[in-house]
Amino acid sequence: xxxxxxxxxxxxxxxxxxxxxxxxxxxxxxxxxxxxxxxxxxxxxxxxxxxxxxxxxxxxxxxxxxxxxxxxxxxxxxxxxxxxxxxxxxxxxxxxxxxxxxxxxxxxxxxxxxxxxxxxxxxxxxxxxxxxxxxxxxxxxxxxxxxxxxxxxxxxxxxxxxxxxxxxxxxxxxxxxxxxxxxxxxxxxxxxxxxxxxxxxxxxxxxxxxxxxxxxxxxxxxxxxxxxxxxxxxxxxxxxxxxxxxxxxxxxxx
Amino acid sequence: xxxxxxxxxxxxxxxxxxxxxxxxxxxxxxxxxxxxxxxxxxxxxxxxxxxxxxxxxxxxxxxxxxxxxxxxxxxxxxxxxxxxxxxxxxxxxxxxxxxxxxxxxxxxxxxxxxxxxxxxxxxxxxxxxxxxxxxxxxxxxxxxxxxxxxxxxxxxxxxxxxxxxxxxxxxxxxxxxxxxxxxxxxxxxxxxxxxxxxxxxxxxxxxxxxxxxxxxxxxxxxxxxxxxxxxxxxxxxxxxxxxxxxxxxxxxxxxxxxxxxxxxxxxxxxxxxxxxxxxxxxxxxxxxxxxxxxxxxxxxxxxxxxxxxxxxxxxxxxxxxxxxxxxxxxxxxxxxxxxxxxxxxxxxxxxxxxxxxxxxxxxxxxxxxxxxxxxxxxxxxxxxxxxxxxxxxxxxxxxxxxxxxxxxxxxxxxxxxxxxxxxxxxxxxxxxxxxxxxxxxxxxxxxxxxxxxxxxxxxxxxxxxxxxxxxxxxxxxxxxxxxxxxxxxxxxxxxxxxxxxxxxxxxxxxxxxxxxxxxxxxxxxxxxxxxxxxxxxxxxxxxxxxxxxxxxxxxxxxxxxxxx
Ligand SMILES: Nc1ncnc2c1ncn2[C@@H]1O[C@H](COP(=O)(O)OP(=O)(O)OP(=O)(O)O)[C@@H](O)[C@H]1O
Ligand SMILES: [Mg+2]
Numbered sequence: 001x002x003x004x005x006x007x008x009x010x011x012x013x014x015x016x017x018x019x020x021x022x023x024x025x026x027x028x029x030x031x032x033x034x035x036x037x038x039x040x041x042x043x044x045x046x047x048x049x050x051x052x053x054x055x056x057x058x059x060x061x062x063x064x065x066x067x068x069x070x071x072x073x074x075x076x077x078x079x080x081x082x083x084x085x086x087x088x089x090x091x092x093x094x095x096x097x098x099x100x101x102x103x104x105x106x107x108x109x110x111x112x113x114x115x116x117x118x119x120x121x122x123x124x125x126x127x128x129x130x131x132x133x134x135x136x137x138x139x140x141x142x143x144x145x146x147x148x149x150x151x152x153x154x155x156x157x158x159x160x161x162x163x164x165x166x167x168x169x170x171x172x173x174x175x176x177x178x179x180x181x182x183x184x185x186x187x188x189x190x191x192x193x194x195x196x197x198x199x200x201x202x203x204x205x206x207x208x209x210x211x212x213x214x215x216x217x218x219x220x221x222x223x224x225x226x227x228x229x230x231x232x233x234x235x236x237x238x239x240x241x242x243x244x245x246x247x248x249x250x251x252x253x254x
Numbered sequence: 255x256x257x258x259x260x261x262x263x264x265x266x267x268x269x270x271x272x273x274x275x276x277x278x279x280x281x282x283x284x285x286x287x288x289x290x291x292x293x294x295x296x297x298x299x300x301x302x303x304x305x306x307x308x309x310x311x312x313x314x315x316x317x318x319x320x321x322x323x324x325x326x327x328x329x330x331x332x333x334x335x336x337x338x339x340x341x342x343x344x345x346x347x348x349x350x351x352x353x354x355x356x357x358x359x360x361x362x363x364x365x366x367x368x369x370x371x372x373x374x375x376x377x378x379x380x381x382x383x384x385x386x387x388x389x390x391x392x393x394x395x396x397x398x399x400x401x402x403x404x405x406x407x408x409x410x411x412x413x414x415x416x417x418x419x420x421x422x423x424x425x426x427x428x429x430x431x432x433x434x435x436x437x438x439x440x441x442x443x444x445x446x447x448x449x450x451x452x453x454x455x456x457x458x459x460x461x462x463x464x465x466x467x468x469x470x471x472x473x474x475x476x477x478x479x480x481x482x483x484x485x486x487x488x489x490x491x492x493x494x495x496x497x498x499x500x501x502x503x504x505x506x507x508x509x510x511x512x513x514x515x516x517x518x519x520x521x522x523x524x525x526x527x528x529x530x531x532x533x534x535x536x537x538x539x540x541x542x543x544x545x546x547x548x549x550x551x552x553x554x555x556x557x558x559x560x561x562x563x564x565x566x567x568x569x570x571x572x573x574x575x576x577x578x579x580x581x582x583x584x585x586x587x588x589x590x591x592x593x594x595x596x597x598x599x600x601x602x603x604x605x606x607x608x609x610x611x612x613x614x615x616x617x618x619x620x621x622x623x624x625x626x627x628x629x630x631x632x633x634x635x636x637x638x639x640x641x642x643x644x645x646x647x648x649x650x651x652x653x654x655x656x657x658x659x660x661x662x663x664x665x666x667x668x669x670x671x672x673x674x675x676x677x678x679x680x681x682x683x684x685x686x687x688x689x690x691x692x693x694x695x696x697x698x699x700x701x702x703x704x705x706x707x708x709x710x711x712x713x714x715x716x717x718x719x720x721x722x723x724x725x726x727x728x729x730x731x732x733x734x735x736x737x738x739x740x741x742x743x744x745x746x747x748x749x750x751x752x753x754x755x756x757x758x759x760x761x762x763x764x765x766x767x768x769x770x771x772x773x774x775x776x777x778x779x780x781x782x783x784x785x786x787x788x789x790x791x792x793x794x795x796x797x798x799x800x801x802x803x804x805x806x807x808x809x810x811x812x813x814x815x816x817x818x
Binding site for chain 2: 103
């Protein structure tokens with residue numbers, strides 16, 4: 001029955017911190033099977049929006065549904081379909097990579113044997129098995145991103161919500177992650193991720209939304225949004241960028 | 255193109271301690287922005303501090319106000335000594351140090367070590383405890399002035415300022431030294447033992463105070479006071495009284511002792527500061543776990559929890575167990591429970607003061623004095639104390655709690671698992687304490703009564719702290735120092751601890767009453783009844799608090815996420 005519903009639908013999501021309106025009413029429908037890119041400048045409200053969509057942050061208004069299940073009214077059903085990699089949140093990093101995966105798997109109610117097998121596979125594919133029993137605190141930034149991704153994938157979710165998955169990841173790993181996500185979408189999964197990297201979004205996404213100042217400024221399939229220009233041009237135009245004139249910061253060159 | 259290398263010019267303006275003070279005030283102010291309850295807590299803490307300060311002030315000023323020079327030295331030496339010792343031990347054992355200005359944040363700035371240390375010391379002066387200590391110690395200046403005129407008052411003031419600085423520097427030096435040790439793989443366990451020994455010093459200290467109160471042999475005490483006056487603990491505080499009593503030479507030497515102590519402490523602190531600044535990347539014991547062979551799941555479960563099912567509950571228990579051991583902050587807490595839990599019951603039941611003054615003979619007397627009701631009461635204290643460690647259990651996790659939220663862990667399972675994991679460490683400890691006390695008292699037949707009260711209080715404590723941890727959670731700084739606290743959190747912690755300890759004690763009080771009234775039947779009934787009572791309370795607490803937790807998971811996450 002879940003198939004008539006969009007994988008993720010946000011309606012009128014809004015959040016205000018004290019006086020600062022971080023998200024001012026976001027509507028978004030992420031179709032099942034799509035690869036959705038959420039773009040926006042720093043401070044646009046991407047992290048805030050995604051946090052509200054997955055149940056980490058209580059919205060002031062609006063609703064979020066995962067495959068039809070309300071994240072706030074029916075969290076158990078909604079969350080069981082979700083795989084999440086939040087940004088700016090620590091992992092339980094005093095566990096080793098394998099321990100962390102086992103923890104996540106069992107929390108999701110998976111069978112221990114399946115957890116073992118999938119954890120070994122994920123660690124192998126993401127080139128984390130070499131880290132052995134090193135605690136996750138001592139991983140590099142890129143390795144932390146990768147183990148975070150592994151945790152989100154482990155239970156085979158129907159919808160993946162990733163906040164800046166390509167940040168701090170080396171090109172080889174980035175290519176690997178892209179491949180994994182491609183396979184995942186090809187197999188019927190849905191991905192929504194936030195990013196600043198236009199090339200990645202252009203290469204991967206079927207749909208794009210551009211968020212700025214807490215509002216969706218532009219949304220549609222990649223072709224609709226891009227038209228015949230490059231995505232970067234569209235982004236800069238929508239967001240209203242500026243370029244350095246050469247006058248300011250003259251003290252930087254001696 | 256080669257970038258021209260310029261010799262860094264001298265900074266246009268020198269960085270003075272005043273900058274650090276202003277920075278601290280600014281950070282404090284910003285923390286309050288839009289957080290009415292924080293302001294309220296701070297004001298409440300300030301009022302408490304001032305109240306204690308006023309009491310202390312009048313105690314220390316009493317000899318001067320009464321014109322009674324006989325006790326002046328004694329009060330200065332003991333009062334000052336207690337202040338210093340408190341500053342050295344309490345941060346380790348309970349309150350932590352205010353790390354509004356985390357030294358690690360200055361790592362990249364071109365500041366000399368000296369500037370940094372004096373700056374941080376100056377900033378440390380801006381805190382409620384420092385203010386309260388200053389006010390209290392001002393009582394000594396009054397005494398010196400009243401007894402010896404302006405010169406004495408001046409010497410006293412100098413001494414008090416030095417004494418306060420020694421306190422602050424000592425607290426910082428000791429906590430950062432221990433933080434370094436707890437982080438290091440090699441000496442970590444040594445550090446744990448040392449910490450235990452230091453915490454154990456609180457016991458004798460209390461004994462001394464009690465003895466001083468009871469002791470009528472003033473001459474002997476006076477002798478002790480004179481000796482304390484020459485140690486770094488008493489030297490700065492007694493200088494004023496010395497001048498008043500005409501020993502100006504002694505006062506000068508004592509001030510020099512204080513200066514030297516301060517110098518050594520600052521040197522020590524700056525050493526460990528450096529390692530703390532470099533070691534920020536990995537906070538906590540970064541030991542590669544030696545391990546069990548086998549799959550991921552087998553690795554997650556420590557041997558002690560091998561019996562749990564391999565499911566959600568089991569995973570939570572296993573992770574919590576790993577964390578109690580691997581997280582330096584949690585470990586420090588466990589050690590404190592162990593030490594205080596052993597010493598307080600011994601002291602109370604052996605009737606400390608009598609024991610100290612009259613030696614062995616009093617021991618017999620004291621063990622005879624003890625009663626089932628009294629041991630029940632002390633056991634209730636121990637049980638409440640052990641469980642209060644969980645009062646901010648989610649704060650330990652910080653933002654990593656998000657993982658449980660995303661996985662949709664039901665509040666009840668979460669809380670039950672946390673109780674179980676903590677109990678795996680604490681229950682054996684409690685049993686040892688009860689048995690040890692029974693043996694020392696020579697009353698093995700009281701073991702049932704003691705165990706009953708202990709587990710009743712512990713179970714009730716778990717229940718109450720489940721609520722406290724869900725409703726009153728606060729964030730801990732993401733610092734490499736397990737003793738670091740956010741400014742003002744010390745008061746919050748004290749308040750929550752008080753609430754939950756009183757709460758647990760009240761709920762367990764029937765056991766004291768039963769022990770007093772029921773007589774011998776109770777010796778047999780207490781243990782089963784206590785286990786059932788405590789276990790039931792804990793389960794009920796997890797059930798009810800779990801419901802509350804289900805309704806405020808995102809709020810809890812926000813509360814424990816450190817603002818960076
Ligand atoms: N806990 C908070 N308290 C106050 N303001 C916040 C909080 N979290 C976010 N904000 C504000 O909300 C706005 C949106 O932040 P958000 O983190 O969602 O941006 P973002 O799009 O993820 O940016 P980036 O690309 O830099 O990650 C920012 O202006 C930020 O200052
Ligand atoms: Mg973000």
